[in-house]
Amino acid sequence: MKSVFESATQKELLERINSLEASSLAQWGKMNVAQMMRHCAKWDEMALGKVEYNQSLLGKLVGKFALKNMMKDKPVKKNLPSVPSFIMTGSFDFLQEKANWIALIKEYEHATTDGFIHPFFGKLTKEVAGQMAYKHDDHHLRQFNV
Numbered sequence: 001m002k003s004v005f006e007s008a009t010q011k012e013l014l015e016r017i018n019s020l021e022a023s024s025l026a027q028w029g030k031m032n033v034a035q036m037m038r039h040c041a042k043w044d045e046m047a048l049g050k051v052e053y054n055q056s057l058l059g060k061l062v063g064k065f066a067l068k069n070m071m072k073d074k075p076v077k078k079n080l081p082s083v084p085s086f087i088m089t090g091s092f093d094f095l096q097e098k099a100n101w102i103a104l105i106k107e108y109e110h111a112t113t114d115g116f117i118h119p120f121f122g123k124l125t126k127e128v129a130g131q132m133a134y135k136h137d138d139h140h141l142r143q144f145n146v
Contacts, residue, residue, distance in 0.1 A: 001073050003130030004047070004108045004137070013105050013137055016146045022094040024144045028078045035088035036140050037097035042086050044104040047133040049113040053085075059120040067121040071131065076139035083119045108133075 002009045017037075024033040031039060045051050055063060070076070108130075115125045124132060 001071075001131045002134045002138075003127070004044075004105070004133040005111065005126070005130040007109065009134055010105055010108055013134070013141070014102060016141045017098065017102055017105065019146045020098065020141075020144060024146070026143050027145055029143055031088055031143075033144055034092040034094045034097045035090075036144065037094075037101045038092050039082070039086050039088045040137055040140050041097065041101045041104055042088075043136050044101070044108075044133060046116055046118070047113070047129050048104065048107055048111055049116055053083075053117055053119040055117055055122045056119055059118075059122055063118075063121045067124075067128075070121070070135070071128065075142065076135050078143075085119070105137075 002012075004010060004013070020033055020037070022033065026032070026036070029036075042051075046053060113126060113129065115123060115129045117123050118132070121132075
């Protein structure tokens with residue numbers, strides 16, 4: 001399974017992000033392209049250890065079971081619920097969000113994280129975190145048909 005900690009995967013993501021345009025339309029969901037990029041950047045900040053979260057009570061009850069299903073070698077399903085703090089509304093500058101997300105993807109090359117605590121899935125190892133980060137970013141890039 002692909003991981004954001006692999007240089008070839010980083011290159012793929014960067015090419016796909018660079019193909020986004022301010023006029024890109026979502027194939028599903030409620031976010032516009034700038035909101036999606038902000039959402040993904042917040043997720044990558046978490047994966048890179050820049051922001052820490054605690055696991056929710058619901059996550060403690062079913063998170064590990066849901067993680068097993070999420071980690072199957074298939075794309076993430078459309079329209080799954082998001083962590084509330086990752087729901088983006090309002091206006092964001094497309095070029096600024098794109099530049100910020102690109103910078104975060106480039107940080108994976110030198111990341112020293114041992115994993116992180118996902119607000120729903122709980123503690124993830126570096127290996128699982130890298131795969132989940134790719135699956136998350138891939139999901140949203142596919143949302144915008146790139």
